[in-house]
Amino acid sequence: MSQGVGTGPRGSERPLNEAYDTALLDLDGVVYAGGKAIAHAVPSLERARAGGMHLAYVTNNALRTPQAVAEHLTELGIPAGADDVITSAQAVARLIAEQVPTGSRVLVIGGEGLRVALRERGLVPVESADDDPAAVVQGYGGMELPWGRFAEASYAVRRGVPWFASNTDLTIPSGRGIAPGNGAAVEVVRIATGKEPQVAGKPLPPMHRETILRTGARRPLVVGDRLDTDIEGAFNGGVDSLLVLTGVTDGARLLAASPKHRPTYVDADLRGLLTRQPEITREGDGFRCGGWTATAGADRLELVGDGESLDGLRALCAAAWTAAGEGSCELDGDKALARLGL
Numbered sequence: 001m002s003q004g005v006g007t008g009p010r011g012s013e014r015p016l017n018e019a020y021d022t023a024l025l026d027l028d029g030v031v032y033a034g035g036k037a038i039a040h041a042v043p044s045l046e047r048a049r050a051g052g053m054h055l056a057y058v059t060n061n062a063l064r065t066p067q068a069v070a071e072h073l074t075e076l077g078i079p080a081g082a083d084d085v086i087t088s089a090q091a092v093a094r095l096i097a098e099q100v101p102t103g104s105r106v107l108v109i110g111g112e113g114l115r116v117a118l119r120e121r122g123l124v125p126v127e128s129a130d131d132d133p134a135a136v137v138q139g140y141g142g143m144e145l146p147w148g149r150f151a152e153a154s155y156a157v158r159r160g161v162p163w164f165a166s167n168t169d170l171t172i173p174s175g176r177g178i179a180p181g182n183g184a185a186v187e188v189v190r191i192a193t194g195k196e197p198q199v200a201g202k203p204l205p206p207m208h209r210e211t212i213l214r215t216g217a218r219r220p221l222v223v224g225d226r227l228d229t230d231i232e233g234a235f236n237g238g239v240d241s242l243l244v245l246t247g248v249t250d251g252a253r254l255l256a257a258s259p260k261h262r263p264t265y266v267d268a269d270l271r272g273l274l275t276r277q278p279e280i281t282r283e284g285d286g287f288r289c290g291g292w293t294a295t296a297g298a299d300r301l302e303l304v305g306d307g308e309s310l311d312g313l314r315a316l317c318a319a320a321w322t323a324a325g326e327g328s329c330e331l332d333g334d335k336a337l338a339r340l341g342l
Contacts, residue, residue: 017047018053024056026225030223031076060182062139062182065116070084087113089114092206093121105126109141136163170184221241226249227257234263244270246268257329266313280318289315290311301319313337
């Protein structure tokens with residue numbers, strides 16, 4: 001189970017790829033960014049798999065099909081099949097299929113990944129609000145999605161057609177920086193209609209359910225770069241998580257994390273799957289990890305010592321999260337993070 005309120009990242013005497021049977025890996029910002037493999041990802045995953053860990057790739061991006069994602073991973077040097085990939089398109093298709101009859105038409109605002117997932121559930125993708133859809137589904141459609149697609153969704157939703165969204169990530173990492181995600185597109189339809197969609201993707205239960213059903217994981221470890229999707233999804237599912245710092249989360253966001261956004265483990269990148277995780281010990285009013293000791297002062301976080309930067313960050317997390325309790329730490333951690341180069 002994930003750590004409770006008031007603790008820092010947890011230690012592990014065993015390498016994580018031995019302590020857990022399945023890694024539920026996010027893709028964007030964890031395995032690749034802008035289509036290119038992130039440093040250390042390929043050899044780390046190869047070693048984890050060779051050691052007996054099952055690797056499953058879990059993404060909120062509903063644009064591509066599992067087969068297309070698997071082919072991309074294989075091209076990067078990470079052998080994968082379509083069965084190794086779980087997408088929010090699959091999760092939302094199951095959610096829709098549980099609420100409308102088989103053979104129903106579904107208005108699709110998104111890419112091929114949504115269409116394939118709907119057909120797998122016996123549903124019929126359509127393109128217009130005038131096609132008498134029983135549901136509307138919205139997923140990330142890429143940078144070239146025409147504005148008129150949002151209008152089609154709005155027409156149907158305003159008529160009372162049930163509305164579903166694969167996910168509501170406001171941003172998505174790319175090779176050029178952070179770009180608008182499906183959540184930004186969902187906001188367009190929300191503003192136009194005043195309605196709220198049913199959402200399937202991380203961090204909500206339908207995505208976790210889809211992942212466990214498809215992988216059969218018994219001791220899963222969620223691996224991600226986002227606090228509000230990957231880590232919160234693990235929290236909601238009652239499973240442990242590893243945050244890697246190769247995506248959108250920086251040190252300041254991590255220190256300010258509320259309980260549902262606090263990962264079990266923190267590491268720089270996917271090499272963290274292959275290593276033991278250091279213990280954090282309480283020393284008086286402070287928390288020690290490696291050569292660093294962190295304390296929560298009256299208005300800021302203090303850090304003394306030296307050693308590995310990640311150990312300092314882990315110690316700071318323990319001090320910040322304990323001080324915050326069930327809330328979010330508001331102490332200034334900028335100076336302490338600067339000492340670590342973070």
